[in-house]
Amino acid sequence: MNGRAFAGRRLHVVVSGLSSDAHLWNLVHLQLFLEDLGHEVANLGNTTPDATIVEACRTGRPDLLVISTVNGHGRTDGLRLIRTLRAVPSLAALPAVIGGKLGIDGRDHADARLLAAGYDAVFDDAAEGGPESGLVRFEAFLGRQAAGHSRGRPTAGAGAA
Amino acid sequence: MTATDRFTGFVDRAHAAGRLVVQPRMGFGELHRMRAGLAAVREADATTVGTVTLDSYTRCLDDGTARRALRDDPAGLNGFPLLAHGVPAVRALLQDCSSAGFPVQIRHGTPRPLRLFRAMAEVGTDATEGGPVSYCLPYGRVPLARAVAEWSAGCELLAAQPVPPHMETFGGCMLGQLCPPSLLVALAVLEAMFFQEHGLRGISLSYAQQIHQGQDLEALAALRRLAGERLSTTHHIVLYTFMGVFPRTEDGSRRLLAESARLAVLGGAERLVVKTQAEAHRIPTVEENVAALEYAASVAATTAGSADGPRATSSGLYEEARTLVHAALETGRTIGDCLVRAFARGVLDVPYCLHPDNANRARATIDARSMLGWSRAGGMPVTSGGAAPVTARHLTELLTFNRRRFDRDARRHPLRSAS
Numbered sequence: 001m002n003g004r005a006f007a008g009r010r011l012h013v014v015v016s017g018l019s020s021d022a023h024l025w026n027l028v029h030l031q032l033f034l035e036d037l038g039h040e041v042a043n044l045g046n047t048t049p050d051a052t053i054v055e056a057c058r059t060g061r062p063d064l065l066v067i068s069t070v071n072g073h074g075r076t077d078g079l080r081l082i083r084t085l086r087a088v089p090s091l092a093a094l095p096a097v098i099g100g101k102l103g104i105d106g107r108d109h110a111d112a113r114l115l116a117a118g119y120d121a122v123f124d125d126a127a128e129g130g131p132e133s134g135l136v137r138f139e140a141f142l143g144r145q146a147a148g149h150s151r152g153r154p155t156a157g158a159g160a161a
Numbered sequence: 162m163t164a165t166d167r168f169t170g171f172v173d174r175a176h177a178a179g180r181l182v183v184q185p186r187m188g189f190g191e192l193h194r195m196r197a198g199l200a201a202v203r204e205a206d207a208t209t210v211g212t213v214t215l216d217s218y219t220r221c222l223d224d225g226t227a228r229r230a231l232r233d234d235p236a237g238l239n240g241f242p243l244l245a246h247g248v249p250a251v252r253a254l255l256q257d258c259s260s261a262g263f264p265v266q267i268r269h270g271t272p273r274p275l276r277l278f279r280a281m282a283e284v285g286t287d288a289t290e291g292g293p294v295s296y297c298l299p300y301g302r303v304p305l306a307r308a309v310a311e312w313s314a315g316c317e318l319l320a321a322q323p324v325p326p327h328m329e330t331f332g333g334c335m336l337g338q339l340c341p342p343s344l345l346v347a348l349a350v351l352e353a354m355f356f357q358e359h360g361l362r363g364i365s366l367s368y369a370q371q372i373h374q375g376q377d378l379e380a381l382a383a384l385r386r387l388a389g390e391r392l393s394t395t396h397h398i399v400l401y402t403f404m405g406v407f408p409r410t411e412d413g414s415r416r417l418l419a420e421s422a423r424l425a426v427l428g429g430a431e432r433l434v435v436k437t438q439a440e441a442h443r444i445p446t447v448e449e450n451v452a453a454l455e456y457a458a459s460v461a462a463t464t465a466g467s468a469d470g471p472r473a474t475s476s477g478l479y480e481e482a483r484t485l486v487h488a489a490l491e492t493g494r495t496i497g498d499c500l501v502r503a504f505a506r507g508v509l510d511v512p513y514c515l516h517p518d519n520a521n522r523a524r525a526t527i528d529a530r531s532m533l534g535w536s537r538a539g540g541m542p543v544t545s546g547g548a549a550p551v552t553a554r555h556l557t558e559l560l561t562f563n564r565r566r567f568d569r570d571a572r573r574h575p576l577r578s579a580s
Binding site: 019020021022024025027028029032033035036043045046047048071072073075076101103104105 | 217218220221223226230234237238239270299300301302336337338405406443444513514515516551552553554556557560
């Protein structure tokens with residue numbers, strides 16, 4: 001979170017909330033976080049339908065999709081979204097991550113299901129170290145993406161909220 | 162003259178008796194858990210009203226997903242799926258759980274409330290809440306004009322009931338934090354005027370606790386004065402315990418809750434919507450909600466008799482809020498028109514709000530006195546200081562101001578354990 005210049009490409013990133021999530025500050029913060037690192041952000045805002053996210057990825061051709069959600073429906077809505085996204089041939093390999101509060105019970109849900117369904121990384125607020133350590137891991141993930149690694153290695157971590 | 166709804170009557174009687182009404186936010190997927198939750202709130206050692214908070218799918222009018230979730234994983238729902246349960250089941254629930262001595266408010270968060278309001282009329286709710294701006298701009302992508310049109314129709318539908326339910330504006334809670342109080346007060350008053358224009362008579366105006374007690378007291382006084390000037394209906398003020406990034410420590414969150422209870426009493430609010438110690442981590446349990454209600458009530462009771470406390474600041478907040486209301490009202494003929502046009506012109510502009518119909522040119526900050534203020538006015542008739550662009554780190558500092566303050570106080574001066 002220090003706005004320093006980074007080594008590697010400037011990424012074009014789509015940031016979005018999920019269809020049923022009205023939270024906003026997490027998205028505002030993520031946009032600034034990415035811009036401070038020198039990346040370019042298209043922020044789709046909150047309560048974004050799956051179709052809108054897929055369309056933005058299809059037409060905008062971003063380097064990365066970042067989903068942030070904190071209303072506790074992330075496991076369900078996030079799973080549905082990534083399955084829809086991966087079903088589009090041109091988006092099968094688009095790097096995509098999800099983070100935040102993914103369930104309503106404060107347990108770590110960075111489980112195999114979200115990764116198996118096609119997310120490249122899951123950053124759960126409830127994971128060890130909480131949101132701050134998740135942001136550190138997210139920044140490391142961004143560094144790898146900017147350095148040209150096409151797929152990040154799945155890491156359990158916290159979401160940026 | 163229509164009969165007064167039970168919610169309005171209950172709050173008025175409690176206030177006359179010198180008691181602060183306390184209320185949780187609470188919603189569960191399953192009927193039996195919702196019933197148990199309402200019963201626990203009713204039995205709490207405090208003057209309480211009940212809450213049924215709807216789940217996110219129902220808020221988005223995604224009934225299919227709500228029905229599937231209710232069937233497959235009801236415990237995973239983050240609220241009560243009113244439409245999925247159906248009118249007969251919910252009517253029975255409310256008949257069993259609510260009364261003149263325990264009215265229940267249904268909370269929802271949708272910019273398009275018509276179907277929900279129809280269902281609420283059918284199940285017989287005492288109260289609901291929201292507003293054409295406060296449930297549109299922060300809560301989605303529905304065009305403001307469409308939200309205004311549907312809120313107009315929805316309010317008229319409710320106003321046509323034999324006993325129209327109480328309606329609370331959420332305008333004083335925009336984005337939960339980091340919105341200067343003059344705009345919160347202006348929006349609450351404008352939405353209350355909108356409700357009145359559409360025939361509703363039991364109205365309350367919200368204000369969310371921010372970061373500075375003196376400024377919050379000034380805001381509550383400004384809200385009461387401006388509402389008194391602009392509304393012909395009886396109305397009361399509801400304070401919300403801070404809605405932003407919550408302290409992580411149990412002690413810190415108790416301090417913040419206690420401060421809001423004192424603020425409610427000193428600021429003359431009739432009702433308080435509480436937060437719990439779980440807030441920083443997850444959705445609270447029934448027990449945590451009851452503990453928060455009882456603690457807030459006990460702090461309010463001791464505050465009522467004490468003469469000392471923080472003083473209201475005098476920063477011209479009332480004048481700024483009044484100027485915003487006037488500027489908005491000059492733009493159209495109906496309140497709904499005025500709201501749409503004022504936002505289109507940037508005369509009203511919620512800082513950091515990403516909605517396409519919000520100019521998002523205004524910026525808020527925390528000044529040297531630890532008060533909320535404008536760092537950039539955008540197109541609004543407000544006074545602003547200079548502004549450096551906000552970085553992610555700076556935004557985090559602004560958003561975590563209360564968390565850091567209350568957690569720090571908790572470390573330095575631990576409270577004696579009480580529950």
